[in-house]
Structures are given as C-alpha cells and as structure tokens.
Amino acid sequence: MKRSVLAICTTLMLSVVFGTTMSNASAKKPTHYIGLHDRLLDFKDVRVIDNDMKVPLGDIAKVLYIPLEKEEGATYIRKRDIELIYDETTKLTTKNGTQVGWSPIVDVGGTLFISVKYIARELGFKVEYFQKLRTLRIYRDDYEHMNAEAYKTHVKKLLDKKQEAEKTAKPPVKKPAKPVKPAAKSKANVYLTFDDGPNKFTAINNATLKKYDAQGTFFFLGKHMKNNESIVKAVAKEGHYIGTHSMTHDAKKVYKSTKAFIDEMNEGTQLIHEMTGHDAKLLRVPYGSKPHVTPAMKKQLNQIGYKMWDWDVDSNDWKYTDKETDQIIKNVRTGVEKADKSGDRDIIILLHDRSQTSKALPQIIEWLQKEGYTIKTYEPEHHIIQNFLHDTTL
Numbered sequence: 001m002k003r004s005v006l007a008i009c010t011t012l013m014l015s016v017v018f019g020t021t022m023s024n025a026s027a028k029k030p031t032h033y034i035g036l037h038d039r040l041l042d043f044k045d046v047r048v049i050d051n052d053m054k055v056p057l058g059d060i061a062k063v064l065y066i067p068l069e070k071e072e073g074a075t076y077i078r079k080r081d082i083e084l085i086y087d088e089t090t091k092l093t094t095k096n097g098t099q100v101g102w103s104p105i106v107d108v109g110g111t112l113f114i115s116v117k118y119i120a121r122e123l124g125f126k127v128e129y130f131q132k133l134r135t136l137r138i139y140r141d142d143y144e145h146m147n148a149e150a151y152k153t154h155v156k157k158l159l160d161k162k163q164e165a166e167k168t169a170k171p172p173v174k175k176p177a178k179p180v181k182p183a184a185k186s187k188a189n190v191y192l193t194f195d196d197g198p199n200k201f202t203a204i205n206n207a208t209l210k211k212y213d214a215q216g217t218f219f220f221l222g223k224h225m226k227n228n229e230s231i232v233k234a235v236a237k238e239g240h241y242i243g244t245h246s247m248t249h250d251a252k253k254v255y256k257s258t259k260a261f262i263d264e265m266n267e268g269t270q271l272i273h274e275m276t277g278h279d280a281k282l283l284r285v286p287y288g289s290k291p292h293v294t295p296a297m298k299k300q301l302n303q304i305g306y307k308m309w310d311w312d313v314d315s316n317d318w319k320y321t322d323k324e325t326d327q328i329i330k331n332v333r334t335g336v337e338k339a340d341k342s343g344d345r346d347i348i349i350l351l352h353d354r355s356q357t358s359k360a361l362p363q364i365i366e367w368l369q370k371e372g373y374t375i376k377t378y379e380p381e382h383h384i385i386q387n388f389l390h391d392t393t394l
C-alpha cells in the first residue's frame with residue numbers, strides 16, 4: 001500500500017519537476033491505461049495528477065466524439081446539455097455557468113489534461129478502476145460490454161502481450177543521432193466510407209476491417225437501423241464513425257422541402273444517438289449534395305452544426321456483380337492513385353454495404369496498406385471539407 005502511494009507521489013513530483021519534457025519521455029511507455037467498453041485505448045500519455053488519472057483533452061475528445069472549440073483564452077467542451085469551459089487565465093473550469101470546486105482540467109506545459117473520471121461521469125458513463133492493471137475503464141450500461149471479470153482477463157492478456165513484445169524488441173542502440181533522412185513523401189490518408197447499411201454486408205465489412213486493423217466510416221439509413229440495432233452497435237464498438245445517410249434514401253422525400261430534408265437528417269442522427277450514445281454530426285446525403293442541397297438546406301445544416309461529406313473516389317461498386325469485384329478494386333486503385341498524385345492528402349472513397357463490395361474489400365485494404373496509405377475513420381476534431389458544393393462551412 002505504502003509503495004503505491006509513494007509511486008504516485010514520485011510520478012507527481014516528476015511531472016512537476018520536468019514539466020513539458022516529461023510529456024515526451026512519458027509518451028514512450030504509458031504506466032496507466034484507459035479502457036472504453038471492451039477496448040483498451042491506445043493513449044500514449046496517461047498521467048496521475050492530484051491522485052487522479054488524466055489524459056490530454058484532445059485524445060479523449062476524439063474517442064468520445066466530443067467537439068472542442070477554442071476561443072480567446074478559453075476552451076469549450078459542449079456535448080448534449082453540458083457545457084464545460086476551461087479559462088486559461090483563471091485556470092478554472094465551469095460547468096453550465098457554475099464553477100467546478102476542483103480542477104478537472106489542468107494545463108501541463110500547454111497541453112490541457114482532463115480527469116477521465118470527471119468527463120466520463122458527466123457524459124453518463126460508469127467508471128471502474130482495476131488497481132493491479134492500472135487501468136481505468138469507462139462504460140455505459142445501455143451499451144453491450146463484458147463484465148468486469150472478463151474485461152480484467154482480457155486486459156491482462158493484452159498487457160502481457162505488450163510486455164512480451166517489449167522484451168523481445170531490440171534494445172535501443174545508443175549512437176550519435178544522425179541527420180534524419182528526409183522521409184519518403186508520405187502517402188495520403190484514405191477514408192473508406194460505406195453507405196446504405198446497416199445490413200448483413202455491414203457486418204461482413206465490419207469483420208473485414210477488424211481483420212486488417214483498419215477503420216471505416218459508415219453512413220446508415222434510418223429505415224434499416226431499427227431492424228439491425230445489433231449491427232449498429234457492433235460497428236460503433238469497433239470505433240468506426242457512424243453518420244446518417246437519411247431515413248428513407250428516397251430523393252422525392254428527402255429533398256421535397258427544407259423541412260423534410262432536415263427532419264430526415266435529425267431523425268437519422270437521433271437514432272444513432274439512441275443506439276450508440278454518439279453525437280453524429282457528419283452526414284452524407286443520398287445521391288450526393290449537388291444539385292440537391294439548396295442554400296436554405298445548407299443554412300439549416302450550419303445552424304445545427306452538421307458537416308457533410310461527399311467523396312473523392314467513386315468505386316461505382318453498385319454497378320457490378322459478385323463476379324466483377326476486380327472492376328471495383330480497379331476503380332478504387334485508379335481513383336486513389338489519381339487523387340494522391342494531384343496532391344490530395346485526405347482521400348474519401350465511396351463504397352456501399354453490398355455483397356460485391358464486401359467481396360472486394362479485403363483486396364482493397366490489402367492494396368492500400370501495401371502502398372503505404374493510412375486508412376482512417378472520420379475524426380470530428382480534424383474535419384476535412386469535402387463536398388460538391390465547395391462549401392467551406394460544411
């Protein structure tokens with residue numbers, strides 16, 4: 001017992017003494033871990049500050065889909081009916097206008113760290129701490145997850161594996177730093193996006209992404225979500241972003257009026273929230289935004305804070321049969337190579353949750369990984385503008 005207290009004190013002192021330099025040193029090997037549902041998050045910098053586990057605000061915002069806004073001298077964290085403001089001058093946090101009696105957010109050498117327990121509880125998560133594993137797990141009861149015992153076993157295995165990998169890794173060779181070779185110009189980021197699910201092919205695509213340790217972005221139709229809630233949850237659980245693709249997909253209904261359009265988007269987003277707990281502000285409108293989305297619709301999207309993605313590369317997957325997957329793969333390759341050569345650093349690929357696409361997907365991912373592209377899911381805090389209206393506010 002004494003020892004663990006001492007360890008905490010030492011960590012604290014070290015972080016105080018070393019300030020910002022610690023952030024680099026500790027970035028190498030985390031000593032504490034954060035779990036989310038059944039996952040162990042890949043946070044590089046988890047610290048114990050004031051006897052409380054804290055992580056960079058930006059890191060946790062990313063996994064919990066919390067939008068952050070920085071305005072003069074203050075950072076705003078708004079989610080559902082909660083508004084937290086961190087004031088740089090006073091170093092105080094307020095929640096919905098009332099000052100919080102302690103410091104859930106602290107500035108460490110210019111990086112804001114937030115208490116994981118605090119933000120989790122504010123957002124309706126439960127928190128459990130596994131002391132031996134130095135792991136703080138957050139989870140929601142309305143969201144499928146392992147029980148504590150199963151999770152402990154799971155994390156122990158992961159950590160043992162990590163440790164084993166570190167042991168067998170070559171010790172760092174100490175030699176004078178040589179000038180860093182200019183790295184080969186890195187390849188673009190690629191976003192695989194899947195429209196028209198959820199359906200049984202969504203489940204296959206989800207499994208394929210997992211197999212290749214790749215991330216995707218799914219635009220679901222409200223009309224299919226109600227009958228496929230378990231698939232929606234499974235996709236969210238793997239950390240893929242889910243946005244709405246309208247309720248009906250019927251152009252006559254979706255684009256009938258501004259109100260009809262916004263209603264379709266709001267209802268779809270609401271369903272995502274009900275099933276996953278995520279605020280999904282990115283949407284993809286059926287048939288592409290041009291020429292369907294009118295200035296009035298656009299204005300409403302802005303007011304609600306929606307973002308909208310069309311795509312860079314169209315796989316045209318819907319045109320082909322299961323026996324013509326080669327053509328889908330070729331369309332993706334050609335499109336991605338062209339976009340990469342043109343200097344596009346974030347390439348969005350349009351795919352669908354269909355049989356032929358699920359058959360082509362393994363080869364598409366293999367090719368992208370072999371060529372050195374980074375496959376990513378949509379990150380709200382690094383929003384990329386990609387819409388056929390060329391509108392920079394969406």
Ligand SMILES: [Zn+2]
Pocket residue numbers: 195196245249286287
């Ligand atoms: Zn569609």
